[in-house]
Amino acid sequence: MKIKVMSLHVDDQSKALRFYTEVLGFAKKTDFSQGPYRWLTVASPEEPDGTELQLALNDNPAAKAYQQALFQQGQPAAMFFTDDVKGDYERIKSRGAEFTKPPTDVTGSTIAMLKDTCGNLIQLTQLAKY
Amino acid sequence: MNEGAQYTPGPASGAQIRKDGEKWTLILVRELRHAPEKVWQALTDPAHLREWAPFDADGNLGTIGTTVKLTTVGAPALHVTETTVTRADAPEVLEYKWGGFDMRWELEDLGGGTRLTLWTNIGHRFISMGAAGWHICFDVLDHLLSGTPIGRMVGPDAMKFGGWQRLNAEYAKQFGIEAPNWPPPAAQKS
Numbered sequence: 001m002k003i004k005v006m007s008l009h010v011d012d013q014s015k016a017l018r019f020y021t022e023v024l025g026f027a028k029k030t031d032f033s034q035g036p037y038r039w040l041t042v043a044s045p046e047e048p049d050g051t052e053l054q055l056a057l058n059d060n061p062a063a064k065a066y067q068q069a070l071f072q073q074g075q076p077a078a079m080f081f082t083d084d085v086k087g088d089y090e091r092i093k094s095r096g097a098e099f100t101k102p103p104t105d106v107t108g109s110t111i112a113m114l115k116d117t118c119g120n121l122i123q124l125t126q127l128a129k130y
Numbered sequence: 131m132n133e134g135a136q137y138t139p140g141p142a143s144g145a146q147i148r149k150d151g152e153k154w155t156l157i158l159v160r161e162l163r164h165a166p167e168k169v170w171q172a173l174t175d176p177a178h179l180r181e182w183a184p185f186d187a188d189g190n191l192g193t194i195g196t197t198v199k200l201t202t203v204g205a206p207a208l209h210v211t212e213t214t215v216t217r218a219d220a221p222e223v224l225e226y227k228w229g230g231f232d233m234r235w236e237l238e239d240l241g242g243g244t245r246l247t248l249w250t251n252i253g254h255r256f257i258s259m260g261a262a263g264w265h266i267c268f269d270v271l272d273h274l275l276s277g278t279p280i281g282r283m284v285g286p287d288a289m290k291f292g293g294w295q296r297l298n299a300e301y302a303k304q305f306g307i308e309a310p311n312w313p314p315p316a317a318q319k320s
Contacts, residue, residue: 007207014152031255032256033253033255033256033259034184034202034204034205034206034285035184035185035202035205035209035228035229035231035260035263036202036209036211036228036229036230036231037202037205037206037207037209037229038253038256039205039206039207056207057230059211059229059230
């Protein structure tokens with residue numbers, strides 16, 4: 001068994017694809033549809049065969065309520081690791097993304113938080129080196 | 131699918147697309163040798179839909195205002211959407227939504243037969259896949275109504291089928307679009 005895909009609910013898949021590729025810098029991995037269902041994933045160009053992130057259309061009322069509650073509480077729906085959180089912060093911000101938390105030192109890591117424009121907060125994490 | 135093994139779909143035909151920006155509508159026409167009342171039942175009764183349609187319904191779609199849950203068959207993750215029937219003029223016009231798709235069915239009486247027309251909006255990158263899928267569904271429906279069922283062929287069953295792949299390429303050519311990359315590169319590699 002391997003952890004290969006993680007799912008994230010988004011309110012618009014086309015918008016999400018643009019944000020996760022053009023703003024965050026991931027690459028589209030798989031995109032196909034069956035009827036109204038669209039399976040869409042992205043992966044990191046640093047790790048093209050690594051874990052995929054599924055951008056799943058949130059058309060489920062229960063999931064919508066959960067997504068909104070997490071967002072309002074300031075809880076990230078997903079967390080990405082980076083070796084350069086400050087560099088990523090500048091790069092992503094320059095492409096128009098809205099951060100709710102600039103790079104901030106916390107125990108064991110430096111984190112930043114941004115809005116993905118599709119209903120979620122995303123956390124960037126750089127682990128501290130001791 | 132015993133008889134399904136011998137089934138070969140005919141050439142791509144009866145499909146048009148209408149473009150409105152990003153939103154494309156697929157229009158499919160099929161003439162059936164069955165009365166509109168019989169076709170109407172196949173379009174609305176969950177027990178009939180289960181025999182040919184790409185979704186299962188948990189209630190009858192034949193009454194305006196009814197809320198019905200539709201389950202996409204064979205989707206890679208459980209996909210259930212709720213719809214409210216917005217038009218049900220038996221046996222002529224039926225409208226509801228399947229997920230984000232508007233579904234409009236029109237049944238025209240051909241004196242014993244029916245000209246069935248489906249309008250459905252669909253992402254333009256996948257419109258030839260949709261046309262190929264519905265083409266096969268309509269063949270399965272025709273066999274079902276004739277009393278010689280060949281078994282539902284949707285989702286992965288259809289996509290594995292050579293006839294579907296040919297239709298997908300033919301419809302893509304007719305529509306002047308590139309056929310979607312199928313199977314996905316990841317599946318081709320292994």
